[in-house]
Amino acid sequence: MTSAIRHTTIDCADAYALAGFWSQVLDLPVHEDGKPGDEEALIEGAGLLFVTVPEAKTAKNRVHLDLQPQDRTRDEEVERLLALGATQVDDRRNPDGTGWVVLADPEGNEFCVERSAAERAG
Numbered sequence: 001m002t003s004a005i006r007h008t009t010i011d012c013a014d015a016y017a018l019a020g021f022w023s024q025v026l027d028l029p030v031h032e033d034g035k036p037g038d039e040e041a042l043i044e045g046a047g048l049l050f051v052t053v054p055e056a057k058t059a060k061n062r063v064h065l066d067l068q069p070q071d072r073t074r075d076e077e078v079e080r081l082l083a084l085g086a087t088q089v090d091d092r093r094n095p096d097g098t099g100w101v102v103l104a105d106p107e108g109n110e111f112c113v114e115r116s117a118a119e120r121a122g
Contacts, residue, residue, distance in 0.1 A: 005047070006047065007042070007047050007048065007049035008047055008048055008049070008063075008065075009049045009050075009051055010048060010049070010050050010051070010109060011051055011052075011053040011055070011057075012050050012051070012052060012053070012107045012109075013052065013053075013056070013107060014052060014107075015034075015038060015039055015040050015041040015050040015051055015052045016030070016034055016035065016036045016037065016038055016041045016050075017036075017106070018041075018050045018105065018106065018107055019034060019041035019042070019043055019048070019050045020041075021084060021085055021086075021105055021106055022043055022046070022048055022050075022105070023043055024084050025067070025081060025084065025086075026043060026045075026046050026048075028043050028044075028045040028046055029043070029045075030042070030043060031043070031044050038052075039051065039052045040052070057107060057108045057109065060110065061109055061110050064109070064110050064111050064112065065111040065112070066100070066111070066112045066113075066114055067111060067112065067113050067114065068114050068115070068116060068117065069113070069115075069116040070116070070117075071116075072116065073115075073116055073118075073119055074093075074100070074101065074113055074114060074115045074116060074119060075093075077113050077116075078101045078103070078113050081103055081113065082103070085105075085106045086103040086104060086105060086106070087103065087104050088101060088102070088103055089102040089103060089104050089110055090102035092112075097115070097119065098115070099115075100112045100113060100114045100115075101113045
């Protein structure tokens with residue numbers, strides 16, 4: 001028998017607050033059991049589990065999420081995420097429209113925004 005990934009767990013300083021940010025990014029709710037101050041918060045539809053830990057982030061992520069916008073362009077999605085509280089870490093966009101943008105969530109966890117499927121097809 002094989003294993004299945006149940007959750008991708010992200011250590012953080014405030015599980016509920018960070019889950020709230022990602023809930024807005026993904027337009028998926030924080031699990032109904034999650035409350036402010038809880039040590040864990042889950043975005044069930046995405047399998048993202050946020051766990052409060054005492055240590056601060058100290059280095060680049062070894063694993064990160066790559067987002068693909070569903071109903072807007074990459075650049076529109078980057079602007080939306082920046083307005084939600086993300087920060088831009090690196091810009092890997094190319095003059096021909098390929099590439100991605102590296103952002104960080106409010107606790108500094110890096111993630112990338114790639115082109116939408118429509119942009120890739122165009």
